[in-house]
Amino acid sequence: KAGVTQTPRYLIKTRGQQVTLSCSPISGHRSVSWYQQTPGQGLQFLFEYFSETQRNKGNFPGRFSGRQFSNSRSEMNVSTLELGDSALYLCASSFIGGFTEAFFGQGTRLTVV
Amino acid sequence: DAKTTQPPSMDCAEGRAANLPCNHSTISGNEYVYWYRQIHSQGPQYIIHGLKNNETNEMASLIITEDRKSSTLILPQASLRDTAVYYCIVRPDTGTASKLTFGTGTRLQVTL
Numbered sequence: 510k511a512g513v514t515q516t517p518r519y520l521i522k523t524r525g526q527q528v529t530l531s532c533s534p535i536s537g538h539r540s541v542s543w544y545q546q547t548p549g550q551g552l553q554f555l556f557e558y559f560s561e562t563q564r565n566k567g568n569f570p571g572r573f574s575g576r577q578f579s580n581s582r583s584e585m586n587v588s589t590l591e592l593g594d595s596a597l598y599l600c601a602s603s604f605i606g607g608f609t610e611a612f613f614g615q616g617t618r619l620t621v622v
Numbered sequence: 623d624a625k626t627t628q629p630p631s632m633d634c635a636e637g638r639a640a641n642l643p644c645n646h647s648t649i650s651g652n653e654y655v656y657w658y659r660q661i662h663s664q665g666p667q668y669i670i671h672g673l674k675n676n677e678t679n680e681m682a683s684l685i686i687t688e689d690r691k692s693s694t695l696i697l698p699q700a701s702l703r704d705t706a707v708y709y710c711i712v713r714p715d716t717g718t719a720s721k722l723t724f725g726t727g728t729r730l731q732v733t734l
Binding site: 513540542544551552553554557559564565567597599601602603610611612613614615616618 | 663664665666667668671709718719720721722723724725726
């Protein structure tokens with residue numbers, strides 16, 4: 510079956526702009542979690558969506574937001590970009606109902622200049 | 623979530639077993655031990671998880687001590703493709719990737 514798909518793979522934005530990243534989970538998976546990875550901070554949890562509702566949230570400013578659609582696809586948005594937002598953004602999808610492993614996508618590498 | 627301690631780096635010869643240790647002395651009774659790995663510039667990949675019994679799958683074996691304060695991930699025959707950062711995580715089993723706390727992990731270098 511198809512894996513987790515993140516688009517775009519690479520993105521360059523300038524400070525002050527906003528950006529939207531997309532994540533299509535594995536078919537049948539209803540939970541989507543987002544992570545930010547930087548060399549300094551490592552992998553950090555942003556938020557999780559399940560059934561179009563945010564279920565958990567990490568410790569990030571309100572400039573970081575997300576949503577989930579009825580088909581479980583998810584988007585995250587970062588407004589007023591800062592240089593420090595340059596990172597690899599990863600999403601992971603999971604099936605709810607007993608443990609199955611979480612599958613991560615390849616990520617979107619965002620560079621803010 | 624309980625904190626884990628892993629060595630920052632390890633080397634292993636190709637074809638030999640790689641044994642990656644993890645200390646989690648403050649683990650709670652309902653927390654599982656998970657292992658993920660991340661090959662350069664890719665998303666993390668689930669390897670294995672366990673509660674208190676040893677576990678084995680097609681990728682690796684997980685040995686958890688009787689007091690559950692430490693564990694070892696074993697790659698039975700390491701290959702060059704196993705070069706990656708390995709993360710040990712302890713947390714309750716929620717069945718999702720929500721709120722995984724990745725530490726700094728162990729960078730495993732497999733060499734010829």
